[in-house]
Amino acid sequence: MADSPPVKPVSQPDELTEPFFAAGKEGRLLLATCDMCGEMRLPTSPTCPTCLAEGISWKEVSGRGTVYTFGIMHQRYHPAWEPDLPYNIAVVELDEGPRMPANIIGVPNDEIVVGMPVEVVWEHEGEAPVPRFRPVA
Amino acid sequence: MGRIYGKSSTDFAVDAVRLAIADAGLEKSDIDGLLINAGITGFSGQGISLQLQNALGMGNLRLLNHMNAAGSTAAQMVQYATMAIDAGMAKHVVCVFADAPLQQGGSSAAAYGNAGRRAGPTGILGLSAGAGHFGANTSYALAARRHMSLYGTTQDQLGAIAVAERSWATMNPHAKMRDPLTLEEYHASRWIVEPLHLLDCCLVSNGAVAVIVSPPEQAKDMPQPPVYVHGMGQGHPGDSRHAGDSPETETGARLAAETVFGMAGVGPEDIDVCELYDCYTYTVLVTLEDYGFCKKGEGGAFVEDGKLGPGGSLPTNTGGGQLSAYYMWGMTPLSEAIIQGRGQGGERQVEKNDLILSTGNGGALSYHASLILSPHAN
Numbered sequence: 182m183a184d185s186p187p188v189k190p191v192s193q194p195d196e197l198t199e200p201f202f203a204a205g206k207e208g209r210l211l212l213a214t215c216d217m218c219g220e221m222r223l224p225t226s227p228t229c230p231t232c233l234a235e236g237i238s239w240k241e242v243s244g245r246g247t248v249y250t251f252g253i254m255h256q257r258y259h260p261a262w263e264p265d266l267p268y269n270i271a272v273v274e275l276d277e278g279p280r281m282p283a284n285i286i287g288v289p290n291d292e293i294v295v296g297m298p299v300e301v302v303w304e305h306e307g308e309a310p311v312p313r314f315r316p317v318a
Numbered sequence: 319m320g321r322i323y324g325k326s327s328t329d330f331a332v333d334a335v336r337l338a339i340a341d342a343g344l345e346k347s348d349i350d351g352l353l354i355n356a357g358i359t360g361f362s363g364q365g366i367s368l369q370l371q372n373a374l375g376m377g378n379l380r381l382l383n384h385m386n387a388a389g390s391t392a393a394q395m396v397q398y399a400t401m402a403i404d405a406g407m408a409k410h411v412v413c414v415f416a417d418a419p420l421q422q423g424g425s426s427a428a429a430y431g432n433a434g435r436r437a438g439p440t441g442i443l444g445l446s447a448g449a450g451h452f453g454a455n456t457s458y459a460l461a462a463r464r465h466m467s468l469y470g471t472t473q474d475q476l477g478a479i480a481v482a483e484r485s486w487a488t489m490n491p492h493a494k495m496r497d498p499l500t501l502e503e504y505h506a507s508r509w510i511v512e513p514l515h516l517l518d519c520c521l522v523s524n525g526a527v528a529v530i531v532s533p534p535e536q537a538k539d540m541p542q543p544p545v546y547v548h549g550m551g552q553g554h555p556g557d558s559r560h561a562g563d564s565p566e567t568e569t570g571a572r573l574a575a576e577t578v579f580g581m582a583g584v585g586p587e588d589i590d591v592c593e594l595y596d597c598y599t600y601t602v603l604v605t606l607e608d609y610g611f612c613k614k615g616e617g618g619a620f621v622e623d624g625k626l627g628p629g630g631s632l633p634t635n636t637g638g639g640q641l642s643a644y645y646m647w648g649m650t651p652l653s654e655a656i657i658q659g660r661g662q663g664g665e666r667q668v669e670k671n672d673l674i675l676s677t678g679n680g681g682a683l684s685y686h687a688s689l690i691l692s693p694h695a696n
Contacts, residue, residue, distance in 0.1 A: 192444025201442070223442045223559065250467070250566065252459035253512035258452035267509070270451050272460055278561040282446045295467035311448050 187261035191309040197224055200239045205310035208303045210244040212277055213237040223279045244301035245317065246275040248285065251293050273299055273314050287315035319525030319644040320494050323422045327359055327366045328373050330526035331416035335374055338528035343541040344410060346374070349530075351381030351408035353395040357417025357647055360386065366416045381408040388680020389595055390552070391415070392529075392648025393687035397550040399531035409533060415649040416526035426522035454597065455519060457682035459511035461566035462600035466513060468567060468615065471603065473513060475618035477504040479599040480517045480641055482627035487638025489628070489666035494521055495642040518599045520640035527649035529656065534695060545659035548673070549690030551578030557684050570686030571608035571677065579609075582673070582690040586610045589690075590670040591658055592626075592634040593651035595679040596641050602626075602634065605677055633668045648678030652689070659691050 194202035201223075204211045213224040217234035221242075228235050251271035257263050269290045274280045285293050286302060299314035325333075331354075339346055352374070356365025368384050381402050385391050395413035402408045420426065439447040451457075465471050484499035499517070507516040537544035553573025555565045579585055586609050596602045603617040611632065612620035626634035637643045637654035644650060655676035657663050677688040 189450070190439050190444075190447045192439045192441065192448040195441040198441045223445075225442045250460045250464040252456060252463055252514075253509070254450060254452075254456065255509040256453075256455060256511060259450070262450045265450070267512075268450055270449055270456055270460070270511070274561050280559045280561070282449045282451050284449050295464065306448075309448075312445070313449075 187259070189261040189306050190259065191306045191311055193309065197227055202310055204239070204241070205303045205312060209241050210301045210303075210312065211239040212242050212275070212279060214240050221277045221279060223281060242275065242277050244275075246273045246281075246299055246314070248272075248293060248295055248297040248299060248314075249274040249280055250295055251285065253290050269293055271314070281312065284313045285315070286313045319492065319523050319527070319646060321420055322524050323420070325418065325524070327356065327364065327416040327418045327526070328370060330418060330524065331366045331370055331414050331528070332373055334416065334526035334528035335412055335414055338412065338530050341542060342410075342530045342532070344530070346376070347378075348410050349376060349412050350379055351399060351402060351411030352376060352379055353381070353399060353411060353413045354384045355386065355391040355395060355413075355415045355647070356384070357415065358419050359417055364418070366414070370414070381411055387554070387685045387687070389597065389647045390554075390678040390680045390685040390687035392527075392652045393676065393678040393689050394552065396529060396531055396547065396652065396689060397552070397687065400547050400550065403531060403533050409536070411531045412528055413531065414526060414528040415646055417646070418524040420522055420524045454682065455511045455514060458598040458600060459514045461604075461683060462513050462518075462598070464564075464566040465600065465604065465617075469618065471618035473505070474501065475622045476513070476518055476599040476603065477501050477515075478622050478624060479596075479602050479626065480504050482621070482624055482630070483596065483635045483639045483641045485627045486636050486666055487642035489664070490637045490643055491664075493638040493643035494523070495638065514598060514600075517641070520597045521642075521645045523645040525644065525646060527646045527653050529649070529652060538695070543660045543662075543693060545656050545691050545693060546695050547689055548692050548696055549578040549580075549582030549584075550688070551575065551581065552687040553577075554685045555683070557682060565683055567604060568614065569604055569608050569679070569683045571605050571679070571688070574677070574686050574688045575609045578675075578688045578690055584673060584690065589673050589675045590633075591636060591655070591668050591674045592632060593636070593655040593658070593674060593676040594634060594639075595648060595651055595677050596635055596639040597679065599641065601679055601683070602639075604683070605679065606634075609675065609677075628666070636663060636666050636668060647680075648687075651676045651678065655689070655691050659693050661693065
């Protein structure tokens with residue numbers, strides 16, 4: 182029996198981020214807003230790193246931002262990504278402030294520049310939603 | 319240190335501690351402090367741990383800890399040892415790092431990639447793996463690109479650091495990469511993550527390094543020339559992911575610089591030798607800026623003329639560093655700083671070694687600690 186092909190690791194929702202990924206399935210980008218101080222973030226813990234309060238509300242945002250930085254991956258790290266080499270990796274700074282790791286699509290790697298305006302496009306790996314970004318005019 | 323197989327991290331650590339005790343002219347029973355730092359194997363449970371105390375048979379320790387602030391730990395161990403000795407808590411403190419990620423027949427990338435890979439990414443932090451961001455190479459490529467974009471830093475300028483360090487390595491018998499390197503060869507080395515070539519990235523090594531910190535009044539009568547701690551500093555920005563912060567280009571070295579220079583009562587213009595954590599060429603460039611050797615954004619032009627290499631005005635990473643010699647996390651710069659401070663650099667010994675800056679950096683430029691060392695008592 183042949184080995185099944187390698188599968189790209191895709192982030193799965195946890196208790197904190199279930200609404201984020203559920204909205205992603207519908208093509209919408211949500212950010213968490215701190216109920217105490219109003220700071221918007223992509224939450225990595227239940228408490229706000231600015232005011233240390235608990236409690237967030239999810240708000241839909243524009244999905245627009247700019248390329249904060251990027252690189253072109255040539256090294257084979259994960260077998261499932263091998264067919265994509267060389268692929269771009271980027272950090273997008275959303276207009277609302279938080280920065281998000283993602284791939285840039287719809288543009289050749291050698292045309293990506295820092296500061297390029299982009300917008301979110303939710304794609305899917307299997308059932309899982311994956312946020313990617315494409316240039317906007 | 320290097321591609322040495324068949325030994326565990328603990329085996330390497332015991333070897334290093336035994337050699338360091340003998341080098342210091344001490345007996346094992348003189349040692350009353352032990353600070354331990356596991357490398358990448360610490361993350362997989364294969365690294366050295368508090369169990370090292372038992373392997374060393376040290377039953378009367380007045381100071382013991384297993385520390386981890388990534389690549390800044392080595393400098394930090396010396397800092398905490400120094401403070402403990404000053405406070406009268408201990409006399410002779412061994413600081414030891416050991417790691418053994420390399421397996422026979424395996425590549426460096428596999429060794430580090432496997433150690434760093436997390437199964438089943440979740441939540442926001444999992445978005446990185448979901449986008450194919452793997453390993454430290456990725457994080458530092460992103461940081462370097464940001465600097466290049468903001469300040470016009472060039473690939474030639476990063477390459478100048480690799481070339482200068484290799485020149486030093488040719489004179490270091492402990493260095494892994496001892497063939498001279500040209501800028502053309504640097505450019506020809508394969509991409510790992512653009513803008514980082516293979517030769518922008520550090521080696522991966524098995525091995526251990528141990529350093530003993532002792533009271534100055536005793537050190538002067540011990541067999542080796544003592545190296546004195548004149549300054550200690552730390553700065554830790556952590557990992558910011560928000561607009562307005564720029565940890566990629568303005569690192570924890572800035573905070574550490576204030577403290578370490580303030581304590582030593584000197585400035586960057588007084589430093590004779592730099593031993594800077596060089597997991598990547600870019601780390602050296604941004605660290606030089608953040609210690610004020612040049613202005614922010616001018617690191618590229620600063621290093622381009624070869625001043626870091628042999629015969630240059632700011633000898634830096636005089637053993638070849640992590641790029642060309644050996645990768646023992648923060649012990650690479652620290653061990654070379656001690657060798658230069660003792661005046662035991664042989665062919666590569668710098669002429670003026672009165673003040674030596676030795677730095678450690680960890681995470682994705684997230685953690686930083688430094689020492690100013692000198693052959694002269696404070």
